[in-house]
Amino acid sequence: MPGSGQLRSAGAGADGMSEMQSAAVPLMVENVSLSFGGVRVLTKVDLVVYGNGIVALVGPNGAGKTTLFNVICGALRPSQGEVYSFGTRLSGMPAEAVAEHGVYRTFQDLRLFGSLSVRENVCVGLGRSLRRRSIVEKVDDLLEELDLARWQDVRARDLAHGAAKLLTIARVLVHDPKVLLLDEPGAGMDIQSYEHLSGALKRRRDLPIVLVEHNLDTVRDLAGRVIFLDGGKVAADGPTEEILSRDDLAAIYFGSGGGSAVPEDVGEGGM
Numbered sequence: 001m002p003g004s005g006q007l008r009s010a011g012a013g014a015d016g017m018s019e020m021q022s023a024a025v026p027l028m029v030e031n032v033s034l035s036f037g038g039v040r041v042l043t044k045v046d047l048v049v050y051g052n053g054i055v056a057l058v059g060p061n062g063a064g065k066t067t068l069f070n071v072i073c074g075a076l077r078p079s080q081g082e083v084y085s086f087g088t089r090l091s092g093m094p095a096e097a098v099a100e101h102g103v104y105r106t107f108q109d110l111r112l113f114g115s116l117s118v119r120e121n122v123c124v125g126l127g128r129s130l131r132r133r134s135i136v137e138k139v140d141d142l143l144e145e146l147d148l149a150r151w152q153d154v155r156a157r158d159l160a161h162g163a164a165k166l167l168t169i170a171r172v173l174v175h176d177p178k179v180l181l182l183d184e185p186g187a188g189m190d191i192q193s194y195e196h197l198s199g200a201l202k203r204r205r206d207l208p209i210v211l212v213e214h215n216l217d218t219v220r221d222l223a224g225r226v227i228f229l230d231g232g233k234v235a236a237d238g239p240t241e242e243i244l245s246r247d248d249l250a251a252i253y254f255g256s257g258g259g260s261a262v263p264e265d266v267g268e269g270g271m
Helices: 019-023 065-072 095-100 118-123 127-131 133-145 161-173 191-202 216-222 240-244 247-253
Strands: 027-036 039-049 053-058 080-085 103-105 179-183 208-212 225-230 233-239
Touching: 027 065, 039 065, 039 233, 053 065, 053 216, 065 103, 065 179, 065 208, 095 103, 118 133, 118 161, 127 133, 133 161, 133 191, 161 179, 161 191, 191 216, 216 240, 225 240, 225 247, 233 240, 233 247, 240 247
Parallel strands: 053 208, 053 225, 103 179, 179 208
Antiparallel strands: 027 039, 027 080, 225 233
């Protein structure tokens, strides 16, 4: 079985996994396709996240990256195929149920409660667990780690963009996810905010993390492995430098090649 954090096409043997092996796999996407109005957006996507670590999902605009996240997290139902996490079938579950199984995601946009303070945003959804000192301390630690403690009483709508993006990360980390999907977490961040983001993610390489990212410097900094989508299909998969150094993929990524002709803004938050 591939090493820590490895993400590769499932067709090389994932279908032959035993039930026990599948129960240990953080995320498995099997033969997933999705169409809108006769336009195929995802085509027989097979992915397996075998262990912990940071994996980047890259590709040109319209490749299907965010759409795939939406399928995994229950915002969209695939036309065919299944999604599993630790042996549990997620396909057909509503987004809330997927989160209850430990699969959390962020979005390209902020989706914060603007009228609530930074601290209140992090605490939303914790309910009665906030009565426990250990949970309060966890919130405190996250705010400190992400350089948000000094802003904890500030309304979310009044934050600078970098701090607001960090708040979206804090809001998912506080729930101790089993699998974390991040959609362009560093987009638009200033350097200082990015350093806090990068440090927080690197300290969590014992967690399966998949991130959609357009900034290739960020991909090189964080991810040990890359999977490349184009036109809703898996085009390549392998170690970060190997994938990012391929001229054929660069041509697709930077717009001088490729067959990506699917519509933008499919489902929630674009592609």
